Amino acid sequence: AQSVSQHNHHVILSEAASLELGCNYSYGGTVNLFWYVQYPGQHLQLLLKYFSGDPLVKGIKGFEAEFIKSKFSFNLRKPSVQWSDTAEYFCAVNGSGNTGKLIFGQGTTLQVKP
């Protein structure tokens, strides 16, 4: 069965610090990979996604993620965080044999201190 693991449950950073959130998945086949963000009191928004091609994916608000197939990883990065990046971040996977079903990680709470 597919699973997604986010290693950092709660991250606290100061503004301008660099961010890297880990995401590992377990699935032997081809995957689609996603990062969603949920700002306080708001709905899930798509940050970025990887389907195929360049493993370095750029998303909205200065975020990027790198797919490393050999490590089954899809880590999220941002060179300089802002207070407004405070939110819950979810990594999600859709495997090629998993019709219509997104598997979410447990989420990472990011708190950015001004």
Next chain:
Amino acid sequence: DTEVTQTPKHLVMGMTNKKSLKCEQHMGHRAMYWYKQKAKKPPELMFVYSYEKLSINESVPSRFSPECPNSSLLNLHLHALQPEDSALYLCASSQDGTSGWGDTQYFGPGTRLTVL
């Protein structure tokens, strides 16, 4: 436009009430989803509709009854809920109703449900 709308935003109901949640999208998407999300937890899939037909039911209790009247609308009918059903209920849609593979789900703002 990647907007999915949900009504109501908040709902408080008793355990004997019957209520419905509504979801609407006008992006021409052919797959629609219901998720349940508890605080600080990831969304949990409940149902998937593909081309207006129920394609996935994640063993959800029968007190939750989904309905897809047309390709733009998705309802979730609630009856005899329990306090532990209190949660944020999210609707999502995606373009491809056939396999879900290579597809992106767009989420609505959710309905915050409280069961007393």
